[in-house]
Amino acid sequence: MxxxxxxxxxxxxxxxxxxxxxxxxxxxxxxxxxxxxxxxxxxxxxxxxxxxxxxxxxxxxxxxxxxxxxxxxxxxxxxxxxxxxxxxxxxxxxxxxxxxxxxxxxxxxxxxxxxxxxxxxxxxxxxxxxxxxxxxxxxxxxxxxxxxxxxxxxxxxxxxxxxxxxxxxxxxxxxxQHRILSTHLHYQGQYAEDLMLEHPGSRLKQRIWASMVEEGKHLPVMQGQAVFKHAVVRFPEVIREALQANGYTETDLDLVVPHQANLRITKYIQQVMNLPDEKIVSNIQKYGNTTAASIPIALCEAYEQGRLKVGHLVCLAAFGSGFTWASVLIRW
Structure with a gap:
């Protein structure tokens, strides 16, 4: 196998x-x-x-x-x-x-x-x-x-x-003994418009029009409170889903690498899952939200800092536009 x-x-x-x-x-x-x-x-x-x-x-x-x-x-x-x-x-x-x-x-x-x-x-x-x-x-x-x-x-x-x-x-x-243990993927499309970049898209007969920039139609939009409300629920939920699927609990975790969306969200994850600072990776202070790049950047920095050890139980988790959320559990 x-x-x-x-x-x-x-x-x-x-x-x-x-x-x-x-x-x-x-x-x-x-x-x-x-x-x-x-x-x-x-x-x-x-x-x-x-x-x-x-x-x-x-x-x-x-x-x-x-x-x-x-x-x-x-x-x-x-x-x-x-x-x-x-x-x-x-x-x-x-x-x-x-x-x-x-x-x-x-x-x-x-x-x-x-x-x-x-x-x-x-x-x-x-x-x-x-x-x-x-x-x-x-x-x-x-x-x-x-x-x-x-x-x-x-x-x-x-x-x-x-x-x-x-x-x-x-x-x-x-x-x-050293592998990806499981991955867990979710979407909830009813909230797609709460965080999106609509134009130029293919839904309208005219994708681009002269006043688009003046009207701000080319800009991404976000319902910040709605995104935050869902993120603080889905992050712990999908981390626990990965742990339960493999017979572990929060105390077994050695490191969590969340998508770097917002430091307040990361701190909330720490609080509800009772994770000390040494068990969570946060570098949003330096790079902001780099979307699909944020987890591999943070994971690589954690490795360079010696925070990833052989045998560690590591969970990566993300939440974003879609709404989409996901996790992967790894035995390093």
Whole structure:
């Protein structure tokens, strides 16, 4: 029987650091207000001509491959999670495939927003379990700064998000002691419009019109209270679902790596699950919400800091637009 094991991790963040004080100059906000609302102190914005969703993914992938001791030619499949692809089509997976010396392998693009990386892990895990593939690259990469209007009318959204990429290599193993134990995926589409970017979309006969920007129709929208209300329920719920499916409880956890949505949400998870600081990873203060990239970036940093030990029970969890939420439990 085959299982899947994470053998390499990598990440990339743009060099352009944007602080709350920088945003104060562009909109009616303050460093104190942003920190109180989200915990974010700074984030990274891409540099045009240097960074793109696919190029950032390539940099993260290079690191992950190196850590795994593999070459690009060894990879059998790419799973690419993003809500900000380079083009409307084709997907960013094929762009990544041509940037490194991969073989002519398949590339699957995943659109599950903040849960996208965990959805990608689930897909890769299933391919490995069936024996179809032995080495799968899973990537989350986002450029969101250029869809944000850095203005007072969009400040509730604009202060939260940043750019970056993370990647992991999954390899087949026959060792049941160190592997992905289970993945758990959910959607609740009735709340789709509470967090969305509607235009330009395909529902209307006219996708783009002259006054779209003036009217703000091109901007993402979020019902912040509704998102927060659901997130603080779904995060603990889906973590416990993963634990119960494998016969564990909260006390067995060694590390939780949540999607970096909001520091208040992370603190709430800690409180209701009675998790001490050393058992939870939080880096939203430095990067903001990088959506599908946030978990692999945080996971890679935790590894670099020595917080991931062999034998640790690790849970990754996410909640986001859709509403979607998901978790994966790993015996490291």
């Amino acid at each position: 085959y299982y899947s094991k994470i053998t390499g991790l990598g990440y990339y963040v743009p060099e352009n650091v944007v602080t709350n004080f920088d945003l104060e100059k562009l909109m009616d906000t303050s460093n104190e207000w942003i920190i109180e609302r989200s915990g974010i102190q700074e984030r990274r914005f891409f540099t045009e001509g240097k960074d793109a969703t696919a190029t950032m993914a390539a940099e993260a992938s290079k690191m992950a491959l190196q850590k795994a001791g593999l070459q690009a030619q060894d990879i059998d499949l790419i799973v690419f999670a993003t809500l900000s692809p380079d083009y409307n089509f084709p997907g960013s997976g094929v762009l990544l495939q041509r940037m490194l010396p991969f073989r002519e392998i398949g590339a699957i693009d995943v659109r599950a927003q903040c849960s996208g990386f965990i959805y990608g892990l689930s897909i890769a895990d299933q391919y490995i379990k069936t024996g179809m593939y032995k080495n799968v690259l899973v990537v989350g990469s986002e450029i969101q700064s250029n869809v944000l209007e850095l203005s007072t009318r969009n400040r509730n959204f604009a202060v939260l998000f940043g750019d970056g990429a993370g990647a992991v290599v999954l390899q087949a193993t026959t060792n049941p």
